[in-house]
Amino acid sequence: MSTTPMPRIPANTLVMVADGTGARLFRNAGTDSRLSLHQDGMLEPKDLDEEGPSGVMPPESDTRIDEATFAKQLAQRLNEGALRQEYEHVVLVADPRTLGLMRPLLHKEVDQRMVAELAKTLTGSPLADIERALSAP
Incomplete structure (x- = not known):
């Protein structure tokens, strides 16, 4: 099994580390060569x-619906930031x-601004672990 190396992350890149309950920015x-x-x-x-994942929240809300709603909120945040030119990468x-x-x-x-995405749960991880995961070959 081969792994794709993580691309270099340019200086000032926005990094969102998220899960269904919270996100760290x-x-x-x-630099481009040193994260x-x-x-x-x-x-x-x-x-x-x-609000729910696709509109108004149904009265029988559960954790999965809350997580989907939060994922929608995170996507909206990234969309608004890109359209306002708040980040380049x-x-x-x-x-x-x-x-x-x-x-x-x-x-x-x-x-168009996405440098990389990583499917991994790191929201509660120490900063060193997040940097290590993003610097991995």
Whole structure:
């Protein structure tokens, strides 16, 4: 089994590390050849009762619906940021389910800025582990 090497992550790239319950935002404060992430913010699900994954939240909401709604919110955040020129490059790291929910919702502007995506749960991981995963050959 061969593994595809992780591409170099340009300086100032936005890195979103997410799962169905939260997201951490980082910027690469290093260089194109030396990754050095600095946390730039955190995102948590909001207004889950007022919106669902495809509109208004049904009254029988459960964890999976909440996670899908949050994935939609994360995709919207990336879409808005791309359209406002808030980042030139982006890396998306998310658990496989969240990544799968987000992919079809991402605007073509996000796709054009996507340097890499990694299907891995790293939201609660130490910074060194996230950097290691993104620097892996």
